[in-house]
Amino acid sequence: MTGRLSTLAAAFVIARRDFTAILFSRSFFFFLLGPLFPILVGGLAGGIGQEVKNNAARPELGVAMSAADAKALLAARQRLEPQLGSAIPELVVVKETRPGEAFDAAAAMQDRRVNLAAVVTGSLEKPLLSGPKERIAAWRGPVAVLAAEAQRAGGTDYPAVDLAPVKLATTADEARSRMVTAQLGQTVLFLLTMLLAGMVLSNLVEEKGNKIIEVLAAAIPMDAVFLGKLFAMLAVSFVGITVWAGVGGAVWLGAGGSLGQFPAPAVGWPLFFILGVAYFAMSYLLLGSLFLAIGSLAATVREVQTLSMPVTMLQLVNFFFASWAMARPGSAAELAAMIVPFSSPFAMLARAAQSEALLPHVLALAWQAVCVVVFVRVGATLFRRWVMKSGPAQSAGKGPWQRLGARLFSRRAVR
Amino acid sequence: MKLGEWQMAGNLGAADEAGAGRPLAIEAPLAIEARGLVKRFDGFTAVDGVDISVPEGAIYGILGPNGAGKTTTLRMLLGIIDPDEGVRRVLGHDRPHEISHAIGYLPEERGLYPAMKTYEAIGFLGALRGLPLAEGEKRGKELLEEHGLGYAIERQIRQLSKGMAQQVQLLGTLVHEPRLVVFDEPFSGLDALNQGRLEKMIREQAAKGTTVIFSTHVIAHAERLCDEVAIIAGGKVPFAGPVDVARDRIRPQVRLETRATEGAWRKALPADARHEGNFWLFSLPESGIEPLLRALIEGEAGILSLSIERAGLHDAFVAIAGEAAARALEEGNGEEAR
Numbered sequence: 001m002t003g004r005l006s007t008l009a010a011a012f013v014i015a016r017r018d019f020t021a022i023l024f025s026r027s028f029f030f031f032l033l034g035p036l037f038p039i040l041v042g043g044l045a046g047g048i049g050q051e052v053k054n055n056a057a058r059p060e061l062g063v064a065m066s067a068a069d070a071k072a073l074l075a076a077r078q079r080l081e082p083q084l085g086s087a088i089p090e091l092v093v094v095k096e097t098r099p100g101e102a103f104d105a106a107a108a109m110q111d112r113r114v115n116l117a118a119v120v121t122g123s124l125e126k127p128l129l130s131g132p133k134e135r136i137a138a139w140r141g142p143v144a145v146l147a148a149e150a151q152r153a154g155g156t157d158y159p160a161v162d163l164a165p166v167k168l169a170t171t172a173d174e175a176r177s178r179m180v181t182a183q184l185g186q187t188v189l190f191l192l193t194m195l196l197a198g199m200v201l202s203n204l205v206e207e208k209g210n211k212i213i214e215v216l217a218a219a220i221p222m223d224a225v226f227l228g229k230l231f232a233m234l235a236v237s238f239v240g241i242t243v244w245a246g247v248g249g250a251v252w253l254g255a256g257g258s259l260g261q262f263p264a265p266a267v268g269w270p271l272f273f274i275l276g277v278a279y280f281a282m283s284y285l286l287l288g289s290l291f292l293a294i295g296s297l298a299a300t301v302r303e304v305q306t307l308s309m310p311v312t313m314l315q316l317v318n319f320f321f322a323s324w325a326m327a328r329p330g331s332a333a334e335l336a337a338m339i340v341p342f343s344s345p346f347a348m349l350a351r352a353a354q355s356e357a358l359l360p361h362v363l364a365l366a367w368q369a370v371c372v373v374v375f376v377r378v379g380a381t382l383f384r385r386w387v388m389k390s391g392p393a394q395s396a397g398k399g400p401w402q403r404l405g406a407r408l409f410s411r412r413a414v415r
Numbered sequence: 416m417k418l419g420e421w422q423m424a425g426n427l428g429a430a431d432e433a434g435a436g437r438p439l440a441i442e443a444p445l446a447i448e449a450r451g452l453v454k455r456f457d458g459f460t461a462v463d464g465v466d467i468s469v470p471e472g473a474i475y476g477i478l479g480p481n482g483a484g485k486t487t488t489l490r491m492l493l494g495i496i497d498p499d500e501g502v503r504r505v506l507g508h509d510r511p512h513e514i515s516h517a518i519g520y521l522p523e524e525r526g527l528y529p530a531m532k533t534y535e536a537i538g539f540l541g542a543l544r545g546l547p548l549a550e551g552e553k554r555g556k557e558l559l560e561e562h563g564l565g566y567a568i569e570r571q572i573r574q575l576s577k578g579m580a581q582q583v584q585l586l587g588t589l590v591h592e593p594r595l596v597v598f599d600e601p602f603s604g605l606d607a608l609n610q611g612r613l614e615k616m617i618r619e620q621a622a623k624g625t626t627v628i629f630s631t632h633v634i635a636h637a638e639r640l641c642d643e644v645a646i647i648a649g650g651k652v653p654f655a656g657p658v659d660v661a662r663d664r665i666r667p668q669v670r671l672e673t674r675a676t677e678g679a680w681r682k683a684l685p686a687d688a689r690h691e692g693n694f695w696l697f698s699l700p701e702s703g704i705e706p707l708l709r710a711l712i713e714g715e716a717g718i719l720s721l722s723i724e725r726a727g728l729h730d731a732f733v734a735i736a737g738e739a740a741a742r743a744l745e746e747g748n749g750e751e752a753r
Binding site for chain 1: 490493494495496497512513514515516518520522524525526527528530531539540542543544545548584
């Protein structure tokens with residue numbers, strides 16, 4: 001015979017099974033690939049957009065001059081480009097004219113085979129710029145500079161100018177920058193939490209379908225089943241995040257990126273990451289335990305969707321509330337966002353980006369941990385009360401909401 | 416009444432009354448004691464005051480028609496759900512989960528993880544009961560070999576037939592060598608061959624001293640296997656006790672063949688006597704067989720054959736469960752009239 005398992009040991013048995021089962025499943029593979037799809041689609045759309053922008057937004061300046069003038073103008077542009085960059089237009093020689101030959105600039109600009117915004121004719125000494133009024137007004141100066149440079153024929157040496165960037169941020173600038181970091185952190189936290197809470201719910205419904213849940217409930221306390229499932233999914237998510245962060249970080253660093261490009265959070269990057277992981281865990285455990293309680297009400301995946309929709313919406317409201325409160329540091333709204341369990345992780349992560357104080361984080365994490373324990377216990381109790389029943393189906397044919405109502409308002413004599 | 420008082424009083428109602436004369440019930444300590452268990456779902460009373468006492472080492476059957484409350488009773492005994500009223504004690508513990516490592520349970524709705532291999536599934540079920548996973552998997556392989564399923568060790572559950580998966584779950588229920596095994600409708604879904612194997616396995620477990628409880632609505636299994644039974648009908652237990660006592664609840668059946676068909680002796684036959692073919696069939700009169708025999712001889716009935724047959728458990732079950740159902744119906748009607 002064997003020895004009795006403690007609740008934690010029993011939760012470990014469940015977590016170990018779920019963790020390995022999920023890790024080696026196809027769904028985890030797709031879970032890992034999850035962020036790739038928006039990146040791919042975004043990249044593709046961005047690439048196409050850039051191409052279109054390049055083609056449409058960078059019109060060229062046509063040159064219709066004598067061969068010598070046109071050549072000198074092109075050479076001048078080449079010399080000036082390192083100094084002036086996009087301030088000077090792209091040049092396209094549309095025609096090398098003979099002396100005294102007239103050129104129809106309007107006709108050239110209407111030719112759809114080229115993308116001419118204006119045309120310069122005449123000579124280097126007396127250039128004539130033809131085109132829409134705004135365009136020629138904007139290019140008047142650059143054309144004059146190009147013509148002058150062309151006449152000088154490269155005689156001028158431009159001195160190299162050394163650059164010394166200086167960061168001069170005001171307090172307001174710094175606060176605004178940190179707000180960006182806070183907002184980014186909140187959004188990532190919210191998306192990850194919703195993704196995982198949905199997964200843990202599907203996992204539970206699947207087990208109800210497999211009829212395994214009764215075997216589990218008979219062997220170990222339901223609290224242990226819930227805890228095991230929650231922590232297994234949390235561990236899976238950490239694996240996923242590690243892979244995403246590893247690959248994403250490598251690509252980012254490979255592309256010459258660095259964290260310095262983002263506004264640094266008030267507590268510093270290392271602590272911000274640690275707090276991010278802690279708040280992610282708490283946010284997920286809070287929402288996951290709520291979703292597990294919902295799982296106890298639902299008999300099918302469709303019912304899960306029906307019942308979880310309002311909770312998802314409510315979580316969205318919490319997220320917006322925390323985001324809104326973030327912009328009002330020190331206000332009652334921020335305090336409320338930090339206390340309400342479901343918005344607390346978002347609000348606190350935003351605070352980590354904006355304020356150096358650490359004690360509020362210790363208190364918030366302790367408070368959130370207490371809420372997790374309470375939610376898991378309540379969820380487990382509801383599960384045992386509502387799921388493990390047999391005999392005639394009293395509620396058969398009722399929808400999930402009717403069933404919820406019947407269960408909540410029926411008279412019960414509980415020991 | 417609290418459980419302790421109830422034990423002191425030593426009067427377990429129907430269970431004790433029926434258990435008289437069965438050394439197992441009197442001398443053996445109880446593996447399960449339950450008193451006044453009540454469970455309601457959405458206003459419907461699924462179990463209504465169930466008392467059960469299961470002696471350690473016994474094979475105990477819980478018999479009842481479909482929807483009688485068998486599964487709910489077992490779930491309460493195992494701590495899967497809590498009773499709304501009443502007390503239970505399993506292997507000396509008020510909270511069944513405290514002793515779950517000594518219990519094995521096969522629910523009516525079988526379930527295993529489809530992606531697991533057979534030995535992994537057995538190991539996992541053992542781990543839930545406190546057996547180290549590696550040890551459970553090792554024992555799982557051994558059990559599969561012992562029970563002729565060695566060829567399926569590396570197969571996933573989803574690749575097995577329903578009957579095979581059920582056997583694997585059964586082995587998982589026993590892998591940690593529990594002191595108490597509870598099977599809910601274990602014979603359903605099994606073919607005759609596997610039903611025979613399961614009966615053999617249950618006897619082997621009992622021979623090792625394990626207490627075995629199973630629910631069924633097929634009486635033949637209980638009659639062959641059980642030391643004691645509880646009959647549940649309409650959420651109540653109208654009978655609990657040894658199988659022989661259940662059979663004695665209905666009077667033995669008399670089968671009489673006479674040469675004469677008419678005569679004054681006919682007045683001596685009990686009121687329930689009916690004529691089928693060449694035979695008279697009736698329950699043994701309370702006064703015994705001698706007065707009837709005397710009347711038949713004096714009335715020159717010409718007795719050709721006479722046999723007295725003890726009732727089977729099936730007849731007893733139908734009579735007891737039927738009576739209870741009828742009584743429940745009457746009570747319901749009475750309440751409605753009030």
